[in-house]
Amino acid sequence: MILQIIVDMVGLGATYALLTIGIALLFGILGLMNFAYGEIIMIGAFAMYLFKDYPWFVGVLAAVVFAVVVSVLTERLAFRPLRNADPVTLMIASFAVSLALQSVMRMTVLPRTQGVPPQPFLTESITVFGIRVTVLQIVTLVLCGVLLGGLALLMKKTPLGVQLRASAENFQVAKSLGVKGSFVIMSAFAIAGVMAAASGIILVARQGAVSAEMGLTPLLIGIVGAVVGGMSNLKGAALGGLLLGMGTGLLEATLPTDLIAFRDAFLYSAVMVVLVIRPQGLLSGTKVRTS
Amino acid sequence: MTNSTRIRRLFETPILLVALMGLVALIAVFGDPTITRVTVQALIAVVFVAGLSLFSGNSGVMSFGHVGFMAIGAYTTAYLTIPVNLKSSMFSDLPEPLGFLATIHAPFPIAILVGGLAAAALALVTAPIMARLGGLQAGIATLALLVIVFTVLNSWTDVTRGSSSMIGLPKSTTVWWAAGIAALVIVIAWAYKKSRSGLQLQASREDYLAATASGIAVGRHRVFSWVLSSIPVGFAGALYAGFFTTFNSQTFFLSLTFSFIVMIVLGGYLSLSGAVIGALGVSVLQEILRRFQDGAFTGGNSLPAGIADLILAAVLLFVLVKAPLGLMGTGELRLFRKRSIGSAS
Numbered sequence: 351m352i353l354q355i356i357v358d359m360v361g362l363g364a365t366y367a368l369l370t371i372g373i374a375l376l377f378g379i380l381g382l383m384n385f386a387y388g389e390i391i392m393i394g395a396f397a398m399y400l401f402k403d404y405p406w407f408v409g410v411l412a413a414v415v416f417a418v419v420v421s422v423l424t425e426r427l428a429f430r431p432l433r434n435a436d437p438v439t440l441m442i443a444s445f446a447v448s449l450a451l452q453s454v455m456r457m458t459v460l461p462r463t464q465g466v467p468p469q470p471f472l473t474e475s476i477t478v479f480g481i482r483v484t485v486l487q488i489v490t491l492v493l494c495g496v497l498l499g500g501l502a503l504l505m506k507k508t509p510l511g512v513q514l515r516a517s518a519e520n521f522q523v524a525k526s527l528g529v530k531g532s533f534v535i536m537s538a539f540a541i542a543g544v545m546a547a548a549s550g551i552i553l554v555a556r557q558g559a560v561s562a563e564m565g566l567t568p569l570l571i572g573i574v575g576a577v578v579g580g581m582s583n584l585k586g587a588a589l590g591g592l593l594l595g596m597g598t599g600l601l602e603a604t605l606p607t608d609l610i611a612f613r614d615a616f617l618y619s620a621v622m623v624v625l626v627i628r629p630q631g632l633l634s635g636t637k638v639r640t641s
Numbered sequence: 642m643t644n645s646t647r648i649r650r651l652f653e654t655p656i657l658l659v660a661l662m663g664l665v666a667l668i669a670v671f672g673d674p675t676i677t678r679v680t681v682q683a684l685i686a687v688v689f690v691a692g693l694s695l696f697s698g699n700s701g702v703m704s705f706g707h708v709g710f711m712a713i714g715a716y717t718t719a720y721l722t723i724p725v726n727l728k729s730s731m732f733s734d735l736p737e738p739l740g741f742l743a744t745i746h747a748p749f750p751i752a753i754l755v756g757g758l759a760a761a762a763l764a765l766v767t768a769p770i771m772a773r774l775g776g777l778q779a780g781i782a783t784l785a786l787l788v789i790v791f792t793v794l795n796s797w798t799d800v801t802r803g804s805s806s807m808i809g810l811p812k813s814t815t816v817w818w819a820a821g822i823a824a825l826v827i828v829i830a831w832a833y834k835k836s837r838s839g840l841q842l843q844a845s846r847e848d849y850l851a852a853t854a855s856g857i858a859v860g861r862h863r864v865f866s867w868v869l870s871s872i873p874v875g876f877a878g879a880l881y882a883g884f885f886t887t888f889n890s891q892t893f894f895l896s897l898t899f900s901f902i903v904m905i906v907l908g909g910y911l912s913l914s915g916a917v918i919g920a921l922g923v924s925v926l927q928e929i930l931r932r933f934q935d936g937a938f939t940g941g942n943s944l945p946a947g948i949a950d951l952i953l954a955a956v957l958l959f960v961l962v963k964a965p966l967g968l969m970g971t972g973e974l975r976l977f978r979k980r981s982i983g984s985a986s
Contacts (some may be wrong), residue, residue: 383777431962437777438703442902443961449899450954453947461946566895570788577781611796618785618792625782626773 353481355603361487363595364494365552369568370575370591371501372545377581378518379538381437385444386424387572388565389451390543393420394550395560396455399466406469414547420451421543422536430532448565456562463561466554490552497548498588501541505584510537570614574621580631590631654973655831658917659824662687665921666820677816683924684819685880687917688826690904692873694916695830696866697905699839701846702775705898706767706783709790710871712893713763714756714878716794719807721745721752722883727809734799742800749813753822753879760875763790764868771867772860775849787898795890806889807882814883822880826873830913833869838862896950900927903957909967914974919967927953 372390376382394417401409428447432440472486505511516524517534525531549568554560571594579590594617601613624632662684669680693707720742723731728743735743747755767786774782794801833839842862845852853859882888900923908919930949936942960967 381777383781428958435961435965438780439961439965441777441780442703442906443958445899445902446954446957446961449896450951450958453951453954456947457945457951573781573784612792615789615792615796618789621785622767622770622782625778625785626770629774629778 353479355599357481357483357487358603359596359599361490362599363592364491365549366571366575366595366598367588367591368494368497368545368549368552369572370579370587370594371498371584372542372549373569373572374576374579374581374584374587375538375542375545377576378584379514379521379535380429380433381440382429382444383437383441383573383581384542385441385569386428386447386451387542387546388567388569389448389455390417390421390424390546390565391550391553391568392455392560392562392565393417393451394547395466395554395564396460396550397547398551398554399464399560400459402466410551413551414544417547417550418540418543421539421546424451425536425539430535433535448569452562452565460560460562463559465559468555468558472555486555489555493548493552497545501545501584504541510534514538574617576631577621578624578632583631586631593632650975651835653976654914655828657974657976658827658831658914661917661921662820662824662827666816669816669820679924679928681814681816681819681884682928683921684816684823685814685877685884686901686904686920686924687823688819688873688880689877689901690908690916690920691823691826691830691913692870692877693901693905694870694910694913695833695873696870698830698911698913698916699834699842699846699866700775700863701911702771702779702863703902703910704783705780705902706786706790707871707874708893708898708901709787710760710763710874711878711881711897712790712794712890713760714753714875715882715888715893716801716807716878717756717759717875718749718752718879718882719810719888721747721755722749722811722813723807723809724811731802731809732800736799739800749811749818749879749883752813752883753818753876756879756882757872757875760871760878761868764871768864768867772864787894791890791894794893801890804889804891806887808887810882810886812883812886814880819880819884822873822876826876827913827917829869829873833866834913838865842866900953903953905967906957907960907967909969909971911966911971912969912973914972915967915969918969918974923953926956 369391372387373384376384376387394413397412397416398409401412424447428443429440432443435443468486472489473484475482475484477483503511505515513524513529513534514537516527516529517531517538521531524534553564553568557564572591575591575594576587577590578594579588580586598613598617601616602610605613665680665684669677669684672680689707689711693704696707697703720728725744725746732743770782771779795803797803798805834843839862841852841857842859844855845857845859845862849859878893904919904923905916906919907923908917909915927949930952932938933952934944934946934949936944964970
C-alpha cells in the first residue's frame, strides 16, 4: 500500500519536474515568467489529436515539431521586441500571448473539447511485488528521465549548454564575451518547446482529451514548482517540481475526501509562504532581491 | 510656483476626472438601453481600475489578485440582497456557523459598504505578505491569492454554490450609483496619491534602496495602500453583482483579470487619469469587438468566437512594445500644459 503510494508519487513528481524545467529555463535566461507555456503544451497535445489515426510515433514527432515551432515563434513575434523590459512587463506580455494562442485555437481548430483515445498498450498494467504499475506510468518515468538527463548533459557538456548557462548567469557579460544572444534565446525557447511537447503528450495520454483551455493547470503547476524550487536554477527547479508532485500525490492519498477539492488552496497558500520566507526558492543557495 | 497655481495643480485633475464621470453618466441617462448598459459597465470598470491603481500606481507593484477582492464584494452583496425566502431554498446546506447568511438582509448601499469592508478584511490578512514582496515575486503571490479565492469559491459549494450561478439579486446598480462611486473612488485615489504616505510609496517605486535609506518604511506604506485599494475593488464587485444580478465562481477569474490589466496598462498604470481613461476606452473597445465578433460589421455573418480576445491581446502586446507606460505615461489630465520642470519650486 505504502509502496503503491510512493510509486504514484514518483510518477507525478517526474511529470511535474518536466513542467517546472520548461518554465525555469526561460526564466533563468530572460527573466520571463512565461504564461504562454501552457498554450505550448496545448499545441503539442493538439498535434497528438490531429494525428491520432496514424501510428503513435507520427503524433509524437508532430507534437515536438508543432510545440518547438510555436514556442520559437512566440519569441520572435512577442518577446524579442521586449527583450530589455522588466520581468513584470514580460509577465503581462506572456499573459497576452497566452490569450492570443488560446483564442486562435478556439477560433480555428479547437472550438470545443476533443477526445483522443489513448494508445491501447498504455492502459495495460503490470504487477511487480504486489504493486500495480501502468505502462503509462513507466513511459512517463522513462520519458522524464531521458529528457531531464538529456538536458543535464546538454547544459554540462555541449558548447550550447555552456552558452545557455553563461547567459543565465549574466546576459550582458555573456554577450560581450561572444555569445550570440538571439541564437541562445531561440534555442532556449526551442528546448522549452521540446519539454512542453513531452508534457503535452503525457497529459493527453492521462486525460484522453484536448481543449483550448487545457494549458492552465500544467502552467500553474510549473510556476508553483519553479517558485518552490528556485526559479533561476534548473537543478533546484527540477527538484522543486519533483517535490511538488510528490507532495500533491501525498495530499491526494492522505487528505480527507471533502478537503481534496481545496487542495489547490493549500498548495498556493504554501507558495505565498515560501515566497515570503525564501524568495530565492527552498532549494536554491543564492540570495535574490525581493523589492 | 505661486500658491494659487499649486492649489490649481492639486485640484484640477480630480475635478476633471469627476466631471468626466458626470459626463459619462449623462450619456448613459440620455442614451438608448444598450448605451446605458455599456456605460454602467465602463463605470464599474473605472471603480475597479482606479482602486487597483491606488495600489499598483503608487507602489509600482502589479497585482493580479484584485479580482479576488472583487469576488468578495460581489458574494457579500449576494448574501445581503437576495430575498430571504429565496435564499433559504438556495442555501439549504449552509454549515452551522454560517447559518446567519440565510437570514440576514440589508439594503443595497449597506451591501456596497460591507462588500468593500469584507474585501479589506481579506486584504488585511494578506497584507504581511505584500509588505515583504515586490516585483515578480509580488506578481506571483497576488496570482496565488487569486487562485486561492477562486478555488475556495469554486469548491465550497454549500456556501458559494460553486460554478452554479448566484441568482435572484435585485437589480440595484443604477447609473448614478456607478457614477457616484466612481467619482468617490477617484477622489480617494487622488487624495492618497498626494498624501504623505502616497508620496513616500512613489519614492520607493522609483528607487527602493534610496527610499529605505532615507528612512521610508516601505512595507508599512505598501500595507496601507494594499488595504485601502481593496475597498473600492470590493465596491466594484458589489456594483457588478447589483448590475448583472447573476454570476458564478468562474466570473471572477483569469479572463476578467486580463481585461482589467489591459485597461490599466493601456491607460498607463502610473497615472490615475490613465487608469480612468484606460477603463473607459477598453470597455468601449470590448463592446465594439463583441459586436464585431457577432457579425455587426460583416453583414450579419458572425465571426468565430475568440476573435475579440485575440484582438484585445494584440492591442495589449502592441502597447507593451510601443509605449510600456501606456497612453498617459506618468502624466495626469490637466487643463493647462505643465510648465517646464525648472520653474517648479
